[in-house]
Amino acid sequence: MKTIGVLTSGGDAPGMNAAIRSVTRTALAMDMSVKGIYRGFNGLLTNHIDDFSPRSVSNIIGRGGTILYTARCPEFIPIEGVRKGVQTCKNEGIDGIVVIGGDGSFRGARDLSNEGVPCVAIPATIDNDIASTNYTIGFDTAMNTAMELMDKLRDTTQSHDRCSIVEVMGRRAGYIAIHTGIACGANSILTLETKDDYTIDNAIKRIINTKTNRYRHFIIVVSEGYTAETKVDANSLAKKIEAATGIESRATILGHVQRGGTPSVRDRVAASQLGYRAVELLKEGKENRVVGFMKNSIVDYEINAALDMKKDNNDELFKIAKTISF
Ligand code: ADP
Numbered sequence: 001m002k003t004i005g006v007l008t009s010g011g012d013a014p015g016m017n018a019a020i021r022s023v024t025r026t027a028l029a030m031d032m033s034v035k036g037i038y039r040g041f042n043g044l045l046t047n048h049i050d051d052f053s054p055r056s057v058s059n060i061i062g063r064g065g066t067i068l069y070t071a072r073c074p075e076f077i078p079i080e081g082v083r084k085g086v087q088t089c090k091n092e093g094i095d096g097i098v099v100i101g102g103d104g105s106f107r108g109a110r111d112l113s114n115e116g117v118p119c120v121a122i123p124a125t126i127d128n129d130i131a132s133t134n135y136t137i138g139f140d141t142a143m144n145t146a147m148e149l150m151d152k153l154r155d156t157t158q159s160h161d162r163c164s165i166v167e168v169m170g171r172r173a174g175y176i177a178i179h180t181g182i183a184c185g186a187n188s189i190l191t192l193e194t195k196d197d198y199t200i201d202n203a204i205k206r207i208i209n210t211k212t213n214r215y216r217h218f219i220i221v222v223s224e225g226y227t228a229e230t231k232v233d234a235n236s237l238a239k240k241i242e243a244a245t246g247i248e249s250r251a252t253i254l255g256h257v258q259r260g261g262t263p264s265v266r267d268r269v270a271a272s273q274l275g276y277r278a279v280e281l282l283k284e285g286k287e288n289r290v291v292g293f294m295k296n297s298i299v300d301y302e303i304n305a306a307l308d309m310k311k312d313n314n315d316e317l318f319k320i321a322k323t324i325s326f
Helices: 016-029 042-046 079-092 103-114 139-159 175-183 200-210 224-230 234-245 255-259 265-283 303-308 315-324
Strands: 003-008 033-037 049-052 096-101 119-123 163-168 188-190 218-223 249-253 289-294 297-302
Touching: 003 016, 003 079, 016 033, 016 096, 016 265, 042 079, 079 103, 096 103, 096 265, 103 119, 103 303, 119 265, 139 163, 139 175, 139 218, 139 255, 139 265, 163 175, 163 224, 163 234, 175 188, 175 218, 175 315, 188 200, 200 218, 200 234, 218 224, 218 234, 234 249, 265 289, 265 297, 289 303, 297 303
Parallel strands: 003 033, 003 096, 096 119, 119 289, 163 218, 163 249, 188 218
Antiparallel strands: 033 049, 289 297
16 A cells, blocks of 8 residues: 545535545555545546645644535446546556545445455544444534524524524434434424424424413424425424414524534544544555444444444433423
């Protein structure tokens, strides 16, 4: 392993830059060369690749987004696209790649490994929806952004005796919703995982049971996945809640602001740890692996095995949220 490539792919997450920096500096420190590949797997199809020095990653550890840009690359899903990427690696002298992204990106990394370019993947997604790790880069920053915005919303919600329905990101998993819901004292948290329990009707019942003449403000957190699956968007939810409870209700969709911003300490450190380990694995001759955290240790799994794992449903957190939110 003389030269490694690094790329960011799929949805962006704060801390991706810290991971790029760690991969680059670790590889250079281990006497390997580094090439930055731009716009995810696209860079392998368009030859947008730069040689990286230690200074290529200066002053990026605190920056959100990704200096390598990120993209979805449907051309990389058929095997012909992957083989074109393999040819680029041969032409560029890239012996292995660290892929930073979500589980879609892991599949691209697996396909590249199977075609002869060793890859190690690093989980980075604000949703924390990857089963092979307890933690994904970007989750902490995104939660803190959502929490800060919700705190501001709570001030005005309280002053006007309103109910705020706040939609947070999380298409397949309600991790941001459950954590920020607890952190901001939400009255109900609607996510895919709790569909049967935390229904709209139950949320309405909780408001009716809690409201008094003096206490009339509520926060309901709803995950993106929940509104998509139930086909009741946040505005319709607000109308339904207002009609049933008599409390003026407004919807706020936090949206893409949750993806940006300067990464938290946790994300910078996690990115530095996983970047280091990913390079170490390539150096040891490992491939087709994904790194992550399990019970505070750094672990790695074969990519297909990682993709087959099932994430837990946060049942304990939901129980606590329900118990203390009235
Ligand atoms: P994320 O990595 O955040 O989950 P995507 O699911 O959009 O984001 O995947 C990012 C990219 O990974 C895709 O655009 C594609 O290039 C590659 N990819 C996704 N799924 C596959 C697959 N089944 N096989 C090969 N490559 C894939």
